[in-house]
Amino acid sequence: MSAQNLGQNASPLRLGIAGLGTVGTGTVKIIQKHAELLGLRAGRPITITAVSARDRMKNRDVDLSSYAWEDDARALALREDVDIFVELIGGEEGIAREAVLAALKSGKDVVTANKALLAIHGQELAGLAETNGRVLRFEAAVAGGIPVIKAMTESMAGNEIRRVMGVMNGTCNYILTRMESAGLPYETVFEEARQLGYLEADPTLDVGGIDASHKLAILAAIAFGTRPSFDAVEIEGIERVSIDDIRRAADMGYRIKLLGVAQMTGRGLEQRMSPCLVPADSPLGQLQGGTNMVVIEGDSVGQIVLRGAGAGEGPTASAVISDVVEIARGVRIPSFGQPAARLSVPQPARTAVPAAYYIRLQLTDKPGALAKVAAVLGDSGISIDRMRQYGHSGHEGIAPVLIVTHKTTPEAIDHAIEALPRTGVIAGEPVELRIEEV
Amino acid sequence: MSAQNLGQNASPLRLGIAGLGTVGTGTVKIIQKHAELLGLRAGRPITITAVSARDRMKNRDVDLSSYAWEDDARALALREDVDIFVELIGGEEGIAREAVLAALKSGKDVVTANKALLAIHGQELAGLAETNGRVLRFEAAVAGGIPVIKAMTESMAGNEIRRVMGVMNGTCNYILTRMESAGLPYETVFEEARQLGYLEADPTLDVGGIDASHKLAILAAIAFGTRPSFDAVEIEGIERVSIDDIRRAADMGYRIKLLGVAQMTGRGLEQRMSPCLVPADSPLGQLQGGTNMVVIEGDSVGQIVLRGAGAGEGPTASAVISDVVEIARGVRIPSFGQPAARLSVPQPARTAVPAAYYIRLQLTDKPGALAKVAAVLGDSGISIDRMRQYGHSGHEGIAPVLIVTHKTTPEAIDHAIEALPRTGVIAGEPVELRIEEV
Numbered sequence: 109m110s111a112q113n114l115g116q117n118a119s120p121l122r123l124g125i126a127g128l129g130t131v132g133t134g135t136v137k138i139i140q141k142h143a144e145l146l147g148l149r150a151g152r153p154i155t156i157t158a159v160s161a162r163d164r165m166k167n168r169d170v171d172l173s174s175y176a177w178e179d180d181a182r183a184l185a186l187r188e189d190v191d192i193f194v195e196l197i198g199g200e201e202g203i204a205r206e207a208v209l210a211a212l213k214s215g216k217d218v219v220t221a222n223k224a225l226l227a228i229h230g231q232e233l234a235g236l237a238e239t240n241g242r243v244l245r246f247e248a249a250v251a252g253g254i255p256v257i258k259a260m261t262e263s264m265a266g267n268e269i270r271r272v273m274g275v276m277n278g279t280c281n282y283i284l285t286r287m288e289s290a291g292l293p294y295e296t297v298f299e300e301a302r303q304l305g306y307l308e309a310d311p312t313l314d315v316g317g318i319d320a321s322h323k324l325a326i327l328a329a330i331a332f333g334t335r336p337s338f339d340a341v342e343i344e345g346i347e348r349v350s351i352d353d354i355r356r357a358a359d360m361g362y363r364i365k366l367l368g369v370a371q372m373t374g375r376g377l378e379q380r381m382s383p384c385l386v387p388a389d390s391p392l393g394q395l396q397g398g399t400n401m402v403v404i405e406g407d408s409v410g411q412i413v414l415r416g417a418g419a420g421e422g423p424t425a426s427a428v429i430s431d432v433v434e435i436a437r438g439v440r441i442p443s444f445g446q447p448a449a450r451l452s453v454p455q456p457a458r459t460a461v462p463a464a465y466y467i468r469l470q471l472t473d474k475p476g477a478l479a480k481v482a483a484v485l486g487d488s489g490i491s492i493d494r495m496r497q498y499g500h501s502g503h504e505g506i507a508p509v510l511i512v513t514h515k516t517t518p519e520a521i522d523h524a525i526e527a528l529p530r531t532g533v534i535a536g537e538p539v540e541l542r543i544e545e546v
Numbered sequence: 547m548s549a550q551n552l553g554q555n556a557s558p559l560r561l562g563i564a565g566l567g568t569v570g571t572g573t574v575k576i577i578q579k580h581a582e583l584l585g586l587r588a589g590r591p592i593t594i595t596a597v598s599a600r601d602r603m604k605n606r607d608v609d610l611s612s613y614a615w616e617d618d619a620r621a622l623a624l625r626e627d628v629d630i631f632v633e634l635i636g637g638e639e640g641i642a643r644e645a646v647l648a649a650l651k652s653g654k655d656v657v658t659a660n661k662a663l664l665a666i667h668g669q670e671l672a673g674l675a676e677t678n679g680r681v682l683r684f685e686a687a688v689a690g691g692i693p694v695i696k697a698m699t700e701s702m703a704g705n706e707i708r709r710v711m712g713v714m715n716g717t718c719n720y721i722l723t724r725m726e727s728a729g730l731p732y733e734t735v736f737e738e739a740r741q742l743g744y745l746e747a748d749p750t751l752d753v754g755g756i757d758a759s760h761k762l763a764i765l766a767a768i769a770f771g772t773r774p775s776f777d778a779v780e781i782e783g784i785e786r787v788s789i790d791d792i793r794r795a796a797d798m799g800y801r802i803k804l805l806g807v808a809q810m811t812g813r814g815l816e817q818r819m820s821p822c823l824v825p826a827d828s829p830l831g832q833l834q835g836g837t838n839m840v841v842i843e844g845d846s847v848g849q850i851v852l853r854g855a856g857a858g859e860g861p862t863a864s865a866v867i868s869d870v871v872e873i874a875r876g877v878r879i880p881s882f883g884q885p886a887a888r889l890s891v892p893q894p895a896r897t898a899v900p901a902a903y904y905i906r907l908q909l910t911d912k913p914g915a916l917a918k919v920a921a922v923l924g925d926s927g928i929s930i931d932r933m934r935q936y937g938h939s940g941h942e943g944i945a946p947v948l949i950v951t952h953k954t955t956p957e958a959i960d961h962a963i964e965a966l967p968r969t970g971v972i973a974g975e976p977v978e979l980r981i982e983e984v
Binding site: 134138142145146148149150151247253254255258259262263264265266267268333389391394406407408409410411412413414415416417420422423425426427428429430432433434437438439440441442445446447450 | 827
């Protein structure tokens with residue numbers, strides 16, 4: 109059958125949608141609004157047969173009356189009139205996982221936005237899909253509407269990936285950019301974000317870097333052909349980022365971002381999620397507010413930067429629909445870009461590759477104080493690229509000192525940070541932040 | 547057969563590569579270097595059977611000894627041991643087109659990087675591919691390694707596209723950014739670019755905006771479901787961009803870019819390629835050197851920005867390989883995202899949507915001069931957002947004046963630009979440039 113005729117003759121592709129929160133209702137809305145366009149592009153009509161959610165009575169601002177209702181997502185997954193099970197419930201265990209397993213085992217294709225599920229059980233689920241001759245797709249799980257899964261599994265198929273990194277939690281980026289623009293401390297902006305409804309019910313998922321780390325683990329698996337290994341991500345959230353550091357970093361030409369970085373090194377797979385300094389005039393540095401950005405580096409293509417809305421009804425539903433249309437078109441690509449059984453168990457790198465670091469400390473007004481600091485850095489094998497001492501202030505005569513080091517190892521930095529307070533010329537704890545080369 | 551077994555059991559996919567310039571040799575190199583990785587990702591081995599180019603004797607820095615040689619690309623297209631015909635010759639007519647037609651008619655899939663061919667004959671070729679049950683893919687034709695064709699035909703399938711725009715000729719962007727950073731006039735930097743080998747043999751293709759307009763016509767077709775219609779692109783190159791305008795635009799917070807914009811309006815399809823002002827701190831404004839950027843706006847996903855190398859051996863070959871892997875995986879998507887027969891003939895918009903404009907003129911030192919200028923703008927229905935008059939200089943007392951208008955129509959601007967010299971207070975011709983909202 110030629111592609112021209114597909115649209116007229118083909119049977120509809122029938123969806124069962126489990127989970128009717130923001131993304132679920134957004135997905136229903138697109139299918140209702142763009143039915144004709146979707147049929148044209150997919151080559152066959154795309155319809156919804158049945159839906160499922162916790163509370164049937166909730167007002168959802170979308171007409172669900174023509175769809176069958178299931179109280180239990182697992183029952184939805186088993187319906188014979190469903191071709192694709194669309195899982196938009198969330199959560200790495202429980203009902204979401206059980207329903208996805210049931211759907212794959214009963215011969216359904218699965219589309220999900222569930223980053224936790226994929227980051228933790230991704231290899232098992234992808235393997236199950238392949239064993240059953242089904243597909244499992246999850247474009248919406250990483251960076252909302254940004255087509256990063258497709259870019260990595262398909263567009264960069266001819267590349268050995270060198271590094272993938274990104275700002276993948278809009279709430280954290282909102283908090284950091286708002287701190288800078290309004291000059292407000294972390295706690296104040298955190299409270300603002302909570303009141304605006306930007307935070308997850310458990311805010312640690314956002315500000316603790318968990319959510320972004322789920323996404324990083326998925327990207328790392330695709331990039332390096334390894335099993336998703338969320339447990340091996342070194343995670344630090346944004347809770348310790350101070351307005352002082354944001355201001356001082358800006359003085360030195362940097363911005364602080366919660367940056368996820370994955371790269372394969374000679375010592376294993378490095379997966380880090382932490383506040384890092386990036387040049388203020390780089391694409392990552394210029395990223396404001398809730399927007400997400402992913403940077404992928406391949407040996408042939410060089411650096412690709414993708415930028416867009418990382419969350420929200422429209423963008424995330426748009427990603428869900430792209431997976432649905434792909435399946436409707438008959439596209440069947442392994443979940444992680446290669447057979448699940450071939451994904452290797454990664455050896456986690458025990459330490460990050462060398463980098464420049466930013467160090468901020470409070471120097472007391474004593475003769476030879478700066479010399480002692482410099483000596484500690486020298487003893488730790490760290491050489492200084494730039495240093496700036498601000499004026500002494502307050503009755504105790506404390507002077508902020510900023511140091512940008514040349515490339516050095518995390519171990520050398522740890523050594524110096526531990527030794528600095530012992531000089532007796534430092535007030536409080538020194539702060540160190542990695543400067544990522546972007 | 548499950549995906550796990552595909553790699554071991556499947557027959558190799560055999561390529562015939564026509565054209566062994568930069569992109570062709572780059573494609574051969576990736577296939578040689580990443581044979582195992584490609585096999586794993588594609589689910590079957592990818593091999594080269596035969597190649598073709600004008601000059602067999604040329605030293606190409608790549609080992610071609612294990613491939614059959616054809617002097618004629620059309621003969622290569624007809625070989626029985628070729629599954630995909632990879633056309634990297636270029637040119638909208640002649641041998642490239644004939645060979646692609648021959649390949650499609652003889653049942654081969656086709657991958658090409660030929661933007662001119664697609665922009666002009668795209669609908670015919672896509673239709674022929676579909677009639678013959680073959681696919682025609684061309685990721686490499688637009689913006690090199692940036693996966694913009696895939697993003698539009700696949701990732702944004704759930705969106706009505708509102709606007710697509712971009713900086714898609716690296717040479718022009720190099721010239722414009724180099725003019726700004728070095729403070730050099732157009733002619734000097736043009737000559738530099740020529741000596742660096744950045745310009746096409748016919749430089750009008752680059753600086754005249756032709757090459758970028760081919761790309762825009764392809765993107766517009768995918769975005770709006772219309773036949774590619776290069777003839778309807780309103781094209782203006784960068785030849786008239788002066789260092790004065792670059793400096794003055796920077797004073798007002800803008801950068802000048804050769805920007806392609808396509809949008810569907812109530813009055814038809816607008817396709818424009820012209821030097822425009824964009825805010826200096828926008829992603830497009832910050833784009834330096836030879837890098838490309840495409841911005842796509844969809845009704846669900848919002849704004850997606852894709853950035854990367856728009857040309858060069860590695861990036862363009864990476865895009866060619868992504869199409870090859872896609873075909874190897876059995877993916878068969880209509881060339882323009884929907885059946886070629888359904889692509890409508892677009893009604894070209896006779897005029898662009900309203901925008902703010904930048905006007906620069908040389909005011910003579912006469913009483914009431916500025917009032918006369920303001921009166922002309924008012925009579926044309928143009929209101930002024932910002933104006934800046936610099937000091938009079940030279941023995942003739944000429945003062946540069948910059949005006950940023952509120953949104954107005956191109957007709958009103960044309961009217962004003964025609965009327966301004968008649969005031970008798972202007973030296974030389976006034977300059978106007980559109981300010982694109984990005």
